[in-house]
Amino acid sequence: xxxxxxxxxxxxxxxxxxxxxxxxxxxxxxxxxxxxxxxxxxxxxxxxxxxxxxxxxxxxxxxxxxxxxxxxxxxxxxxxxxxxxxxxxxxxxxxxxxxxxxxxxxxxxxxxxxxxxxxxxxxxxxxxxxxxxxxxxxxxxxxxxxxxxxxxxxxxxxxxxxxxxxxxxxxxxxxxxxxxxxxxxxxxxxxxxxxxxxxxxxxxxxxxxxxxxxxxxxxxxxxxxxxxxxxxxxxxxxxxxxxxxxxxxxxxxxxxxxxxxxxxxxxxxxxxxxxxxxxxxxxxxxxxxx
Ligand SMILES: C[S@@+](CC[C@H](N)C(=O)[O-])C[C@H]1O[C@@H](n2cnc3c(N)ncnc32)[C@H](O)[C@@H]1O
Numbered sequence: 001x002x003x004x005x006x007x008x009x010x011x012x013x014x015x016x017x018x019x020x021x022x023x024x025x026x027x028x029x030x031x032x033x034x035x036x037x038x039x040x041x042x043x044x045x046x047x048x049x050x051x052x053x054x055x056x057x058x059x060x061x062x063x064x065x066x067x068x069x070x071x072x073x074x075x076x077x078x079x080x081x082x083x084x085x086x087x088x089x090x091x092x093x094x095x096x097x098x099x100x101x102x103x104x105x106x107x108x109x110x111x112x113x114x115x116x117x118x119x120x121x122x123x124x125x126x127x128x129x130x131x132x133x134x135x136x137x138x139x140x141x142x143x144x145x146x147x148x149x150x151x152x153x154x155x156x157x158x159x160x161x162x163x164x165x166x167x168x169x170x171x172x173x174x175x176x177x178x179x180x181x182x183x184x185x186x187x188x189x190x191x192x193x194x195x196x197x198x199x200x201x202x203x204x205x206x207x208x209x210x211x212x213x214x215x216x217x218x219x220x221x222x223x224x225x226x227x228x229x230x231x232x233x234x235x236x237x238x239x240x241x242x243x244x245x246x247x248x249x250x251x252x253x254x255x256x257x258x259x260x261x262x263x264x265x266x267x268x269x270x271x272x273x274x275x276x277x278x279x280x281x282x283x284x285x286x287x288x289x290x
Pocket of ligand 1: 075
């Protein structure tokens with residue numbers, strides 16, 4: 001048993017090395033594919049559980065805005081965008097998302113928004129300096145590259161403009177990612193890409209990125225949302241509809257390979273007896289000095 005485990009571990013490392021050498025990495029298109037697949041179910045399966053935290057972030061929206069547009073990076077089905085449109089009726093609100101399916105939902109929810117299908121980092125890199133009054137990103141920045149994105153956010157914001165952010169942290173939902181790693185190690189040859197993700201490790205990490213760009217930090221907090229999976233649905237099918245495994249489900253055949261699915265479920269239920277199913281997050285607000 002132990003020998004098989006070591007052999008699988010060696011095979012997985014070899015497989016990852018091959019993917020790296022061939023340039024096959026988990027990419028924005030993979031996240032887009034996952035979110036396109038789950039877009040119709042996202043609000044019911046996941047957004048409902050996040051809304052309270054997102055709303056508490058949006059309670060920090062500035063009353064008076066400097067000149068410029070408002071951007072919602074990784075706008076998804078438009079929950080935040082709709083709130084921005086309501087709070088700032090005379091401003092142009094731009095929602096950016098990589099998933100066409102999620103953008104369809106957002107257009108339905110917030111007809112006034114200007115929605116653009118793009119990778120958020122590429123979008124920001126192409127955007128004019130000092131053209132935004134406010135930038136918000138809810139539960140999406142970890143899919144991008146925070147260390148590269150935050151300098152762009154700083155460049156785009158007008159002096160006095162604010163950046164509000166909520167994101168899950170790298171250690172979120174421990175049983176899910178434990179089960180994922182165990183499944184990867186069990187089925188190394190079924191893994192299709194190397195995974196490098198940029199989910200931030202802590203709020204301190206994000207705060208340091210903002211301070212480096214000269215932001216004054218007005219709020220920084222962390223928390224955890226206790227997640228209870230629905231009792232009337234297969235746990236893996238539900239997870240695949242939440243987005244928690246977005247991208248990762250393109251690396252391992254969690255949608256259709258029954259052997260992989262059964263192993264994942266088994267590891268997940270064992271892990272859930274040891275670790276809580278909690279969604280760890282950080283909320284941050286920073287403002288560019290005038
Ligand atoms: C967890 S959802 C959050 C959606 C929404 N902001 C909310 O609070 O419900 C993450 C969103 O980020 C989008 N996303 C992932 N990678 C992205 C990227 N590189 N550029 C733009 N959007 C991205 C996904 O398509 C998805 O809609």
